[in-house]
Amino acid sequence: MLARVPKVDLSRLPRPRRKGADSAERARVRAERRLAVLGAMFALAYLTVGGRMAVLASSEPEEPRGAATLDAPILSTRADITDREGRILATNLATDALYAQPREMVDPARAARELARIFPDLEEAELLRDFTGARKFLWVRRQISPEQVQAVHDIGEPGLLFGPREMRLYPNGALAAHILGGAGYGREGVDSAEVIGVAGVERFFDARLRDPVRQDEPLALSLDLTIQAAMEEVLGGGMALMNAKGAAGILMDVRTGEIVAMASLPDFDPNQRPPVATKGDPGDSPLFNRAIQGVYELGSVFKIFAVSQALELGLVNPQTMIDTQGPLLWGRFRINDFHHYGAENSVTDVIVKSSNVGTAHIALMIGAARQREFLGGLGLLEPTHVEMAEAPTGRPLLPAQWSEISLLTISYGHGVSTSPLHLAAAYAAIANGGTAVSPTLLRQENPEPGPRVLSEQASAQAVEMLRQVVARGTASLADVPGYEVAGKTGTADKPRPSGGYYDDKVIANFAGVFPASDPKYVLVVSLDEPVETSGTEPRRTAGWTAVPVAAEMIRRAAPLLGLRPKVEVAVADGVTAAAN
Structure with missing residues (x-):
């Protein structure tokens, strides 16, 4: 007997959803999401544009400049x-x-x-190869x-x-x-x-x-063309007369740091600039700028820095007696003077006679840390910021450790290497009343004074000592009548590439200030390997080589600078002489 199957109400069963309905639902959700994202992007764009408009509305107006692109026109203009x-x-x-288009040529051989x-520098055979080859x-x-x-x-x-x-x-x-x-x-x-x-x-x-x-x-620029021409002429003549392989000269305003003239020899014609040397010593290339790129141990011209700092610190005065008995022994090192100057000398005579021993004793009073800080304030420990592409390459060479022996040797210009431009800027600070200057090649209208590195009193005392160097010391040949020249000589042995120093090669320097009673200009002259041969023995020291060249420069440049010489008028007894 078959079992009875119960009846089922089909109307109560869930109806199966259609496949197309699911797809439509998913599409609707995606569309809503896209609209939400798009709306957010539009809102962000409006906010960005609105913010930019607010910034532009609150900023100063300026000339718009288009960015350069690969399709930008080639501009050949250049200001004078x-x-x-x-x-x-x-x-x-x-x-x-x-230029040539070889495929358009009628007679390439004749053209070559x-x-x-x-053009005599062109080769006929090479031209003919180019004209008859595959080049278009x-x-x-x-x-x-x-x-x-x-x-x-x-x-x-x-x-x-x-x-x-x-x-x-x-x-x-x-x-x-x-x-x-x-x-x-x-x-x-x-x-x-x-x-x-x-x-x-x-x-x-x-x-x-x-x-x-x-x-x-x-x-x-700050240059004066007539003074620049005079400097280069005198420097070239001095370089030849003193048999030097190179020379540099700088004339600077002591208050503004403006470079009125600056020269480096040998030089070149920028209309036909020579290629950069790829072999040999870069310093032998005429492209090498000795005034900025040439960093050397400059010798005794550094002594005035130690004395100036000691004056500033109140450690000495111009009459203080200093031990100059040599040699000064420091470990295995011996410090000697060029001549024997006696057991004691005043601070002034330490500078006038250029005593290494006396300067080293003054440096010991100062100490290495204070010495380094002072030289840094003068700008001697970093590249100058003069407006030339080569300036960063003139980086001073400093000791790895500023030890006590470094303290001694640096006081008289050995153990640290700087450029002639560094030296000019440092002497300007010593001479101008004690404010640091930054060398510049741009004409200055109303320059701001630099930071003070020296008091006016110490500055005046230092300049007076430099004046005594010219009046009765190693720079007597720089005493140009009427212009009160003050300055210091420096003769430094050149280092050998393999270590040590040459016995017969020096860098001779003179750093001068004039007029001493109211310093306006500083002049630095540097000669590379000079030899003065007018006497029976060759002479290499700066007093015989760099100083006469500097004197002639001052003699030529001072009138061009508008400086009137002070002339002593000889008069009969009982009448007071007047200086004009």
């Missing part, structure tokens, strides 16, 4: 550089570039022959003169073409070459090329000089 009187030191000149005749384009010369343009035109070759160019011109040739540095071409095309700075102030101020907004605003 002038001296402090507005005389042109560097400017742009319209010229032409010469004629170009080699017009080549530069022949980046810039040529109008006369050369006409000569190439006369060849009559359709494959030789010209493109307009701006070239950098230095109308004074090699004058101030190391300061200006030079320029070359950056991005270039057939119709134009960028003129960019490659060294010196040209490179340091490259962005400013290339700014189209400021192309009619010359860059005014």
Whole structure:
């Protein structure tokens, strides 16, 4: 008998959902999420734009500048550089570039022959290879003169073409070459090329000089062209007369740090800047700037720093007697003087006679920590911040540990190496009443005084000691009548690359201030390996080599600087002499 199956109410069973309904629901949720994200992005964008508008509304208006892109036009403009009187030191000149399209040439052999005749530095065989090879384009010369343009035109070759160019011109040739540095071409095309700075102030101020907004605003330097010319002429003559391999000179305003003239020899013509040397000693290259990049042990010119600091600290006065009995023994080291100066000398005579032993005794009173702090305040322990691309490379060489023997040797100019520009800035601080200066190549209108490193009293005492060095000491040949020259000599043995020092090679320096009664300028002259041979024995010390060169510079430059000489008028007995 079959069992009965109960009836089921089909209307009460859940209906199966359709597959399409699930997909629609998921799509709706996704759409809602996307709309939410999109709305948030729009809100953020509005907030960003609104915030930027608020910033712009509250800021000072300025000229908008477009960002450079690869498709930006090549700008060949470059502002002039002038001296402090507005005389042109560097400017742009319209010229032409010469290029070739070999596939358009009718007679490549004749073109190569004629170009080699017009440009003797080009090789005919090499030109012919280029003109008959696979090249479609080549530069022949980046810039040529109008006369050369006409000569190439006369060849009559359709494959030789010209493109307009701006070239950098230095109308004074090699004058101030190391300061200006030079320029070359950056991005270039057939119709134009960028003129960019490659060294010196040209490179340091490259962005400013290339700014189209400021192309009619010359860059005014602190240099005086006439004094720069006088310095280079005197320095070149002195270098030849003293048989030196190199020379440097700096003339600086003691209060502003403005460099009125600065020279390094040998030099070069920035119109035809030589290539960078890849072999040998970089210091032998004419591109090497001895005034900034040349860091040397400068010798006894450093002694005034130790004495000035001792005066400032109240440890001595100009009449204090100092032990000068030599040698001074310090461990295995012996410190001697060039001559025997007796058992004791006054502080003034320690400077006048240039006693290493006496200066070392004064340094012992100061101590290594205070010495380092003082020399740092004078700017002698870091590169100068002068506006030249080469300035960071003139980093002083300091002892690894500033020990007590370092304290002694540094006091008389050994154990630390600095540049002539460092020395000029430090002497300016000593002479100007005791405020530090930062060397600059820009003309200063209203400069702010630097931090005080020395009291006015100590400064005046130091200058008077330097005056005595010229009046009756090692720098007597610097006593130019009427200009009250004060200064100090320094002769330092040159170090050997393998260690130790040469017996017959020195760096001779003179650091001078004038006029001593109211210091206005500091002059530094440095000669590399000088030998004065007028006597029976060769003489290398600074008193015989650097000092006469410095004296001639002062004699030439002082009138150009507007300084009137003080003239002693000889009169009969009973009448008072007057100084004008």
